[in-house]
Amino acid sequence: MQPRVLIFSGGRLGPWALQAIRQDDILIGADSGALFLINNGYTPHLAIGDFDSVTAGEFELIQSRSRKTEACDPVDKDYTDTELAMIRALSFQPSEIRFIGALGTRFDHSIANIHLLVKANEARVPAVIDDAHNEIRLTDAELVIRKAGFDQVSLLPLTPVVTGVTLDGFQYGLTDAVLVMGQSLGISNILLKDEGVISVKSGMLLVIQSRD
Incomplete structure (x- = not known):
C-alpha cells in the first residue's frame, strides 16, 4: 500500500x-x-x-x-x-x-x-x-465521510454551480439537488450515522466537517 x-x-x-x-x-x-x-x-x-x-x-x-x-x-x-x-x-x-x-x-x-x-x-x-476544529475535503463525484468527532458538515460549492447533490446518512437529506455559490443551503448539516455518503454529478463541492 x-x-x-x-x-x-x-x-x-x-x-x-x-x-x-x-x-x-x-x-x-x-x-x-x-x-x-x-x-x-x-x-x-x-x-x-x-x-x-x-x-x-x-x-x-x-x-x-x-x-x-x-x-x-x-x-x-x-x-x-x-x-x-x-x-x-x-x-x-x-x-x-x-x-x-x-x-x-x-x-x-x-x-x-x-x-x-x-x-x-x-x-x-x-x-x-x-x-x-475542521476537516476539509473536495469532491466532484462520490465521497464517503466518517464522523470521527466532527458532527457538523457543511457543503459549499467551489465552482459556480454544483449539480446532482445527493446525501445519504444526514439529518437534512438532498436528492439530485443544485447548490449555487452565494447560497447557504448546504451549511450545518448533521451526520446521523458513523458514515455519510455525498454524491455529485457535476461541479466541485467543498465538504467541511467541523466541531466547536
Missing part, C-alpha cells in the same frame, strides 16, 4: 497536529512547519520552502535534522511553500495527502491552500486539510 504524505505548514499548529502522524507516514515540512516537526521530535523526510519564517539558526537546525532540505529564493518563485510541498508530495504517488497547519491568520494563504485540494483532485489523490 502506498504511504500517506503529511504536509506541515506554518499556519495554526499545536499538540493536536501530532495526533495525525502514523509510523509509516512521509512527513514534509513547509518552511516553519519543518521546525514544528523537529521541535516535537520528528524528522522530516523533506523540508522545503524559502524559510523566511525562521531565523538563520533555526534554518541550520532544519537542515541538520531533516533527511533532505530544498530551499528556494523567497522572491524568485512562483509557488507558495505549501504548493511546493504538495508538488513533491504527488511524486510519492501517495494514498492520501493531509495538509496540517494550512489554515491560519493569513486568509489569503488559507484560501490558496484550500484551492490545492483541486490540484489533488485532478491527480485523483484523496486529500484533506486538518486543523483542531
Whole structure:
C-alpha cells in the first residue's frame, strides 16, 4: 500500500497536529512547519520552502535534522511553500495527502491552500486539510465521510454551480439537488450515522466537517 504524505505548514499548529502522524507516514515540512516537526521530535523526510519564517539558526537546525532540505529564493518563485510541498508530495504517488497547519491568520494563504485540494483532485489523490476544529475535503463525484468527532458538515460549492447533490446518512437529506455559490443551503448539516455518503454529478463541492 502506498504511504500517506503529511504536509506541515506554518499556519495554526499545536499538540493536536501530532495526533495525525502514523509510523509509516512521509512527513514534509513547509518552511516553519519543518521546525514544528523537529521541535516535537520528528524528522522530516523533506523540508522545503524559502524559510523566511525562521531565523538563520533555526534554518541550520532544519537542515541538520531533516533527511533532505530544498530551499528556494523567497522572491524568485512562483509557488507558495505549501504548493511546493504538495508538488513533491504527488511524486510519492501517495494514498492520501493531509495538509496540517494550512489554515491560519493569513486568509489569503488559507484560501490558496484550500484551492490545492483541486490540484489533488485532478491527480485523483484523496486529500484533506486538518486543523483542531475542521476537516476539509473536495469532491466532484462520490465521497464517503466518517464522523470521527466532527458532527457538523457543511457543503459549499467551489465552482459556480454544483449539480446532482445527493446525501445519504444526514439529518437534512438532498436528492439530485443544485447548490449555487452565494447560497447557504448546504451549511450545518448533521451526520446521523458513523458514515455519510455525498454524491455529485457535476461541479466541485467543498465538504467541511467541523466541531466547536
